[in-house]
Amino acid sequence: MTTDLLRLTQWLSPAFPVSGYAYSHGLETAMAAGRVRDAATTRDWVRAVLVHGTGPLDVWAIRSVMGGARADDVALTLRARASSAERWAEMRDQGTAFCNVTSAMGEPTLTDLPLPVALGVRARGMDAVTVARLYLQTFAGQMVSAATRFLPLGQTQAQMILRGLHADIAEIADREDADPPGSAARIADLDAMAHETLQPRIFRT
Template sequence: MKAVAVTATIIMTTITTMGAPMAETALYDLMSWMSPAWPIGAFAHSGGLEWAVEHGHVTDRASCTDWIVLLIERGAIHNDMVLFVQAWRAAKAGDSVRLREVAEMAVATQTGFERRLEATAQGAAFRRIACASIEGFPDFLSDIDDEDLAYSVAAAALFAAQGIDLPQALTAWLHGAVSNLVSAAQRLVPLGQTDGQRVLRTMRESIFAAVTAALALPDGDPFDQLGGSTLLADLGCMAHETQYTRLFRT
């Protein structure tokens, strides 16, 4: 419940800061789709954080915060945000060709098997529950195989189709991604609930800054906007596949 409350605070702060009105029903739906109750299996993934803890790279609240911030600024989460923005714009414009191109790139750019597994397992689950419970999920994603649909693309397409403005959509998605890593760290480091909430609170400005930067991306080739320098995190995610003892799938 605390994570949901923090999500609501961040979204409402973003709405106020960026001056974009948002209906209460849209806010309610957005919080529902990004809540831990939305059954995409996020609790089963750690994005390689399990390896990072085992090898002593993440040991406390400060190192956990630093690890996640780097993923947002220069790592896998940064790239997911780029693809989220481009997918949202394509879906909003009804450009099915463009959306499929972004979907293909989102899968092709996953750095290793475990990152692809996490992205597509959650993407497929998100589409499955959305189609079963919400009217209006974009039809032009229906013929993409489960193993070829990344979570960032599936979420962006639904938010655009449901009229959720990009600033709120991206902020909520990013907060969800960060919250999942914090939840994993609470079990792995372990961090207590208080330290977990402190990490989320500390990261507000990093999240807002990342969203602002992503919103300013041009409508060009998303490949030119991708990049990263978190090699250790990517290698750690790959190495997680062969860890002897594992609590998480990734």
């Protein structure tokens, strides 16, 4: 019996020690400014990132590496496409932690790869659509979790936001882009840039 799904869900669990709780992907800027203030505005901001911003690019990276592309080449593309220094630091630092922990667990040694690339390497041989869907679910959950810690947003509301994003997650994860997609989530990208000088702050990004 294969244990691939169990390994994948362990890697993408909020309990996996990559410090996902410390990152907001720039959402903190929008919350501090009052533009994201409730369930509806949280959903809109997170959906923009998933559908028009980081989501499609991360899926491209995961599926490219799983399909045999050189991990270092894909990592360089992600670095070049990162909209801010903090966006790159977020994927780089979580990727480093992911590489270190999975290597310590007995997987082949990996070092210094951004998270989507590291996951793609580890998940080679698994179903690419499943990997991409669960990755996006975790990514969305990380952003929504940040909102629950900053806003008067309840846990049930948070789960309703995530449930409402399932169709978008499935659609993005199913894509097979030959070339890395660009970002059209301009406001979210500007929020990520502005976060670099935001004070005070709760999150790293």
